[in-house]
Amino acid sequence: MAEYLNHYNISIDYYHAGLSHEERQKKQTDWISGKTRIMACTNAFGMGIDKPDVRIVIHHDFPENIESYFQEAGRAGRDGVKAFSILLYNQHDLDSLQARKENFPTIPLIKEVYAALYGQYQIGYEDGVNQQFPFDLRTFVQKNNLNIPVTLKAIELLEQSGVILTLRCCLPSIEIDDQCD
Secondary structure (H helix, E strand, O other): OHHHHHHOOOOOOOEEOOHHHHHHHHHHHHHHHHOOEEEEOOOOOOOOOOOOOOOEEEEEEEEEEEEHHHHHHOOOOOOOOOOEEEEEEHHHHHHHHHHHHHHOOOHHHHHHHHHHHEEEEOOOOOOOOOEEEEOOOOHHHOOOOHHHHHHHHHHHHHHOOOEEEEEEEOOOOOOOOOOOO
């Protein structure tokens, strides 16, 4: 995006997590001081940065979720002056969003995955707390007639709610918590 806008003589810099620490630091400093007015960036930019006079946040892609959108859009207008957040999209983006929605588990499915986890390890409610269990996703979804992307999202939501803890190397094991009802 920065390359494209620079081609049209728009002064802009870019920022992403793949830059060296020194490059990221310089770009942040230049932007905060006003030396750089426009920053094309991934969501790696801005975490912890409190620049009060941001007037516009433009999303070229859909954020991962609605919470991310509000967090990123909320970087504009922190000084109380009117600011805008703009989301650019096309039909392909809407189709992708619809596909994402279709891979989002329902509450009954999340409960089904949760029950299947307990059933797989033959443990009762509140048993297994702070224990680790080996986990093979393919075997789990085949045995329970589940869809892999939806099951992964259900496991992610169970983890976010504090019900289970996954160890992130290809979900090799799952730790059960006793907070689900």
